[in-house]
Amino acid sequence: MKILITYFSQSGNTKMIAEAINNGLFTEEVDLKPINEMDPTEFGKYDLVFLGSGVYGSRIHSSVVNLMKKVTEFPTKFVYFCTHASLKLYQTPFVKVTRILEKNNCTIIGKFDCVGENKIMSLESRMQAINSIPAKERDKALKDLKLTEGRPNEDDVKNAKKFAESILQKI
Numbered sequence: 214m215k216i217l218i219t220y221f222s223q224s225g226n227t228k229m230i231a232e233a234i235n236n237g238l239f240t241e242e243v244d245l246k247p248i249n250e251m252d253p254t255e256f257g258k259y260d261l262v263f264l265g266s267g268v269y270g271s272r273i274h275s276s277v278v279n280l281m282k283k284v285t286e287f288p289t290k291f292v293y294f295c296t297h298a299s300l301k302l303y304q305t306p307f308v309k310v311t312r313i314l315e316k317n318n319c320t321i322i323g324k325f326d327c328v329g330e331n332k333i334m335s336l337e338s339r340m341q342a343i344n345s346i347p348a349k350e351r352d353k354a355l356k357d358l359k360l361t362e363g364r365p366n367e368d369d370v371k372n373a374k375k376f377a378e379s380i381l382q383k384i
């Protein structure tokens with residue numbers, strides 16, 4: 214089976230998960246490429262695509278959506294993966310891509326997400342943001358911030374690899 218893993222990653226968190234997924238798929242023929250190296254005409258040669266991104270303003274990066282708009286031939290099966298700084302994925306970050314895939318009769322056969330420390334914003338600006346929220350919510354936000362430190366961690370990487378293996382068993 215020919216598999217593509219393609220992703221956008223600003224600070225490396227989603228890239229780390231993409232690589233863990235790649236490790237889980239070692240029995241297959243896999244191409245692992247950042248989204249900016251993808252040609253929209255080459256999607257048709259894959260049986261399955263893992264599409265990943267960090268979450269920015271509740272959505273995946275626009276470069277992923279823009280590329281998907283230009284795809285000429287769609288594989289039938291897609292898997293989503295993303296990393297996000299909130300401890301739970303509250304958003305529906307893939308909403309725009311899902312619309313494109315549904316129009317093209319693709320099936321989303323799996324989703325993976327995990328926490329990724331926000332290394333793009335300095336700790337100082339993250340603290341400033343926390344200090345601007347109501348005092349009663351501040352303690353929880355501080356605790357949550359602490360819990361994102363060092364994520365994705367070893368467990369996240371293991372989980373991503375296992376997730377990839379479970380996808381292979383599904384198809």
Ligand SMILES: Cc1cc2nc3c(=O)[nH]c(=O)nc-3n(C[C@H](O)[C@H](O)[C@H](O)COP(=O)(O)O)c2cc1C
Nearest residue numbers: 222223224225226227267268270271297298299329
């Ligand atoms: C500008 C910006 C906006 C962000 N918006 C969100 C958000 O809406 N929800 C969230 O959970 N995390 C948000 N984050 C955190 C990132 O999703 C998280 O750190 C992710 O792991 C980054 O992935 P990357 O290292 O692959 O770029 C944001 C980060 C930045 C820099």
